[in-house]
Structure formats: C-alpha cells, structure tokens
Amino acid sequence: MTKRLLNGTRILCLLLGAGLMLLPFIWMLLTSLQPASTTLSVPTHWLPQALQWDNYHRIWQAAPFARYCLNSLLVTSVTTAGQLLTSILAAFAFTHLQFYGRRILFGLLLALMLVPGELLLIPNFVTLAHLHWINTYAALIVPWLASIFMFITLHQAFRAQPKTLYYAAHIDGASDWQYLWHVLVPTNRPVITAVALLQVIGSWNAFMWPLIVINDDRLRTLPVGLMAFTSEQGTNYPLLMAATVCVILPLILLYFGLQKYLVLGITTSQSKGKSL
Amino acid sequence: MINSRPTLKSTLRAALYLAPLLIITLMFTVWPLINALLMSSYTKYNYYTNQVRALGWANFAYLWHDPTFHLAVRNTLILVLLVMPITVALSLLIALGLNRSERLAGLLRSIYFLPFVTSTVAIGLVWNWIFRLDGGLLNAILEKFGLHAIDWLNDPRYALLVLSMVCIWQGLGVNIILFLAGLNHLDQRYAQVATLDGATAWQRFTNVTWPLLLPMTVLIVINTSVTNFKVFDQVYALFHGSAGPGNADLTMMYYLYQKSYVENQVTIAAASGLILFLFVGSLTLLTYGIYRRLGRWSR
Numbered sequence: 375m376t377k378r379l380l381n382g383t384r385i386l387c388l389l390l391g392a393g394l395m396l397l398p399f400i401w402m403l404l405t406s407l408q409p410a411s412t413t414l415s416v417p418t419h420w421l422p423q424a425l426q427w428d429n430y431h432r433i434w435q436a437a438p439f440a441r442y443c444l445n446s447l448l449v450t451s452v453t454t455a456g457q458l459l460t461s462i463l464a465a466f467a468f469t470h471l472q473f474y475g476r477r478i479l480f481g482l483l484l485a486l487m488l489v490p491g492e493l494l495l496i497p498n499f500v501t502l503a504h505l506h507w508i509n510t511y512a513a514l515i516v517p518w519l520a521s522i523f524m525f526i527t528l529h530q531a532f533r534a535q536p537k538t539l540y541y542a543a544h545i546d547g548a549s550d551w552q553y554l555w556h557v558l559v560p561t562n563r564p565v566i567t568a569v570a571l572l573q574v575i576g577s578w579n580a581f582m583w584p585l586i587v588i589n590d591d592r593l594r595t596l597p598v599g600l601m602a603f604t605s606e607q608g609t610n611y612p613l614l615m616a617a618t619v620c621v622i623l624p625l626i627l628l629y630f631g632l633q634k635y636l637v638l639g640i641t642t643s644q645s646k647g648k649s650l
Numbered sequence: 651m652i653n654s655r656p657t658l659k660s661t662l663r664a665a666l667y668l669a670p671l672l673i674i675t676l677m678f679t680v681w682p683l684i685n686a687l688l689m690s691s692y693t694k695y696n697y698y699t700n701q702v703r704a705l706g707w708a709n710f711a712y713l714w715h716d717p718t719f720h721l722a723v724r725n726t727l728i729l730v731l732l733v734m735p736i737t738v739a740l741s742l743l744i745a746l747g748l749n750r751s752e753r754l755a756g757l758l759r760s761i762y763f764l765p766f767v768t769s770t771v772a773i774g775l776v777w778n779w780i781f782r783l784d785g786g787l788l789n790a791i792l793e794k795f796g797l798h799a800i801d802w803l804n805d806p807r808y809a810l811l812v813l814s815m816v817c818i819w820q821g822l823g824v825n826i827i828l829f830l831a832g833l834n835h836l837d838q839r840y841a842q843v844a845t846l847d848g849a850t851a852w853q854r855f856t857n858v859t860w861p862l863l864l865p866m867t868v869l870i871v872i873n874t875s876v877t878n879f880k881v882f883d884q885v886y887a888l889f890h891g892s893a894g895p896g897n898a899d900l901t902m903m904y905y906l907y908q909k910s911y912v913e914n915q916v917t918i919a920a921a922s923g924l925i926l927f928l929f930v931g932s933l934t935l936l937t938y939g940i941y942r943r944l945g946r947w948s949r
Contacts, residue, residue: 384747391762395762397780398773398780398819401780405779460674463667463668464668464671464672467664467668472657473661473665476656486683490876492880493686493924496686496919499916501685517677519674520674520678520679550663575766578769579769581883597771597772597883600772604890609890615779622769622773625769629763630760636767640766640828
C-alpha cells in the first residue's frame with residue numbers, strides 16, 4: 375500500500391516538473407496565436423479568443439525573416455559539413471597514417487581542448503577586423519571550420535576500428551582515400567551523426583559571435599535577428615513569439631527524429647570535459 | 651601502412667590530410683590564445699591601426715579598481731553558487747525518479763531534455779514575456795491568488811533571482827541525461843546484494859548508488875559551474891539587450907561583451923577574458939584534485 379502511494383507521488387512530482395519545463399513552450403505557442411492588441415491589456419487572456427495564424431504570416435513581412443532563416447541554414451550547414459570534413463581527414467591521418475611528430479602533435483591538439491572559446495572571442499574578433507572580414511559570411515563560418523572536440527571524438531572511434539579491415543581493403547587494391555570514404559566513414563555513422571547533431575544545435579543557436587561580428591541586417595542569423603522584433607517603444611509579443619516558434623521548432627523536430635544519437639553525443643562529449 | 655616507420659613520403663601524404671584542421675586551428679585557436687595574453691598587456695593600443703606603444707599591467711590594474719568589474723565578478727559568483735547546487739540536486743532527484751523502464755519515463759525524459767536543443771536567446775525572450783509586469787504570465791498567476799504583482803525585470807532585488815531560475819531551467823536537461831547515463835552504468839548486482847541483506851531503499855541509495863555515482867556527480871558539478879560562469883545569452887534576451895536594472899545581472903561575459911563591443915576597449919576586454927579563464931580553470935583543477943583524492947579513498 376505505502377509502496378503504491380510512494381510510486382504515485384513520484385509520478386505526480388515528475389509530471390508536475392515536466393509541466394514546469396513545458397510551461398515556456400506552451401505560453402510561447404499560446405501567445406503566438408493571440409491577436410496583437412490583447413496581449414498588453416491587464417486581465418490576461420489565458421487562451422486566445424480566435425486563433426491568429428496570421429501572425430505566422432506577418433513575421434515574414436515584419437523583418438527580413440526569410441533572409442535570417444537562409445543565413446542560419448547556410449551557416450549551420452557549411453560549418454557542420456566543414457568541421458566533419460576537417461575532423462574526419464585529421465582523425466584518419468592520426469589513426470591510419472605514419473608521420474613524423476605524430477605523438478607531439480596529438481598531445482598539443484589535446485591540450486587545446488582545455489582552452490575555452492570565451493578566451494578566444496576578443497582576439498579572434500581583432501583578427502577578423504584586420505582581415506576586413508567583419509560583416510561577411512566568412513566571419514560567421516571560417517573560424518568554426520575546425521573543432522578539436524569533434525576531431526578527438528572521431529579519433530577515438532577510428533582507432534577502435536579493427537585494422538584487419540584496412541589491410542583487407544589494401545589487398546583488394548583500395549587506396550587510403552577509398553578506404554576512408556567507403557569503409558571507415560560508413561561504419562562509424564552513429565558517432566559521426568552524434569557529433570554532427572551537437573554541432574548543428576551549437577551553430578543554429580549560436581548568439582554571441584554572430585552578434586559581435588555582424589552589423590549588417592542582411593547577414594544576421596535567426597537568434598540575432600529575433601532581437602529585431604523587440605523594441606524600446608513596446609514589443610509586439612504575439613509576433614515575437616511566432617518568430618521564436620520558428621527558431622525553436624526545427625531543432626525540436628530534429629531532436630525527436632535523432633534522439634538516441636544526441637544522447638550518445640552528450641555522453642561521449644562529457645567524458646572529454648567539453649562543457650555544453 | 652600502420653605498423654611501418656614514418657618516412658618523408660608518408661609524412662607528406664599525411665600532411666595533406668592534416669592541413670585543413672591544422673591551418674584553421676593555428677589561425678583561430680593557437681594564434682588568438684597567444685594574442686589574448688599579448689593583448690591584455692597592451693596599454694596604449696590603437697585598435698584601428700594595430701599599433702602598440704606600451705606594455706604593462708595597466709589593464710589588470712584597471713579591472714582591479716573598476717567597480718563595474720567587481721559587480722560583474724560578484725554577480726557571476728552569486729549566480730554560480732545559487733544555480734549550481736540547485737541544478738545538480740534537482741537533476742539527480744529527477745534522474746532517480748526517471749530511472750525506470752516505463753513508457754511514461756521515456757516521454758518525460760524527452761520533455762525534460764527539450765531546453766538543451768532550444769535556442770537560449772529565443773527561450774530567454776519567452777521568459778522575458780512571462781516575467782513582465784504588464785501582461786506577463788507569472789504576475790497574472792500571482793494576482794489570481796490575490797498576491798501583489800512584482801516587477802521582476804525592473805526591480806534589482808529580483809533580477810538576479812529571475813536569471814537564476816532561467817539558468818536552472820536550462821541546465822536541468824543535460825544533467826538529467828548524464829545522471830541517467832551514470833545510473834545505467836552502475837552494476838546492478840551491488841544493489842541486489844544490498845536488498846538481499848535487507849537494506850531499505852534509502853540505505854541502498856546512501857551506501858551503494860551515491861558512492862558509485864560520485865565520479866559522474868563531480869563531472870556534473872564542474873560542468874554546471876563552468877557553464878554558469880559563462881552566462882551571456884540569457885541576460886541579453888531577458889533584458890532586451892541590457893544587463894538588467896542597475897547592472898543587477900551584469901555577468902563577467904556581459905562585461906567582456908560591453909567592454910569590447912560597446913565601448914571598444916578590446917585590451918581591457920581581453921584582460922577580463924583572461925581572468926574569467928583563470929576562474930574557470932582553477933575551478934576545474936580544484937574539482938579534479940578533490941576527484942582524485944576521493945578516488946584514492948574509495949579504493
């Protein structure tokens with residue numbers, strides 16, 4: 375009897391907690407469907423009187439929202455693809471090729487894992503200013519084309535691969551390049567998906583870097599562009615909330631599709647001390 | 651080939667594979683790392699012409715005497731000390747509750763984890779809308795219960811509390827996933843033996859689960875602290891591009907942003923970045939030391 379009571383309390387608490395976690399999402403959705411005039415009136419309307427799907431239509435006219443979306447898509451996809459390419463190539467070289475200074479170089483790269491990105495923010499900004507890259511796509515993309523974390527994760531995965539496959543491929547006449555893309559990469563798809571997914575989340579949600587390197591409205595990414603919907607005179611909250619839904623929803627859908635890879639990515643990243 | 655010795659030819663071939671990663675890393679990790687140390691010592695620096703006229707400790711002396719920087723350090727420390735213990739304790743509790751193979755637990759796990767994939771700025775703007783004085787959800791609820799509305803976002807007494815709540819909400823998901831991973835890796839036989847010996851659920855937790863979970867907990871404590879030392883996006887979104895009423899939510903990262911981007915004093919910003927790094931670095935080392943000692947005790 376007490377056992378069932380305890381179990382009931384446990385489930386009730388968990389449900390209550392989940393409700394609190396969902397609260398901002400629900401409030402965002404409800405507000406995004408309210409007509410603009412009612413939101414700042416004092417007796418709050420809990421539910422929208424009539425669903426204003428029109429808000430979702432209006433955000434595309436209120437700011438260069440489509441442009442922000444395209445910029446975010448471009449930056450996220452190019453950064454992730456670039457990081458995958460540089461990390462896969464380097465991880466392959468470190469695990470399958472022989473070269474002078476391999477150990478020292480690996481040690482140095484490993485040590486760089488400890489450097490927090492925040493320390494590099496200001497000097498990188500100055501470097502870009504001197505390259506005249508401020509307000510360009512290059513500023514949003516190029517500094518992020520290499521990730522030590524991704525390299526180390528893939529290095530670990532590639533090293534665990536049985537070397538007999540590599541020898542067998544060689545005997546069959548495959549070059550290193552063919553072995554890498556036709557055997558090594560396909561067999562390590564789960565871990566590659568996991569690190570790519572973490573990077574997609576990171577790039578899509580990145581805020582501080584795009585905020586400081588971009589002033590031009592046409593080059594803004596979604597998170598920075600969202601701030602354009604706020605104003606000193608009074609923010610139109612239903613429109614702002616419709617815009618936030620558009621920023622948040624794609625990743626939530628991606629998350630539900632690829633949940634198990636994300637969990638894999640997080641647990642591997644933690645063992646390497648990457649703070650999320 | 652793998653087991654052969656390196657030759658000049660094999661080194662050149664490997665260099666082709668390594669070049670992309672190494673070039674980007676040199677330009678955007680190694681060079682800025684050196685530059686961060688150099689810049690923080692530039693005292694008469696013309697940012698536009700990149701001319702340095704003098705070197706010294708002036709930037710650090712400036713920070714030492716700057717009341718705004720003191721405020722930023724104070725706020726950041728309060729935030730970490732407030733958010734970290736609550737987040738870790740709550741996520742442990744939730745993870746223990748979710749550690750069953752029920753269908754409901756799977757669904758709840760997904761819900762608790764949602765903030766991790768959510769843009770901090772976007773959800774920060776939603777929180778701003780919840781905490782607002784006029785039309786905000788929270789005050790509407792308070793008034794329903796006959797309580798006075800509170801101006802959460804413009805009252806310096808509450809501003810840091812609001813930020814802490816948002817940071818706790820945001821941090822729970824990752825920690826729950828990590829605790830669940832830790833719980834999954836535990837050897838169930840210990841708990842079974844304890845049950846056979848007549849241990850109660852509480853005894854099982856304090857004597858079996860908690861000691862085995864300690865390494866993961868230390869990892870989560872470091873991780874949560876480091877994350878909260880670097881809070882910026884939440885502040886910017888909550889207060890629509892300011893550091894809160896009377897700088898009540900000015901964090902070290904926000905200070906760095908303000909100095910570099912708003913006031914164009916990049917050398918002072920670089921020095922403050924270095925101090926932030928020292929805080930985070932020493933914290934990591936300290937916790938690592940405790941971790942090693944604990945490891946020795948348990949053996």
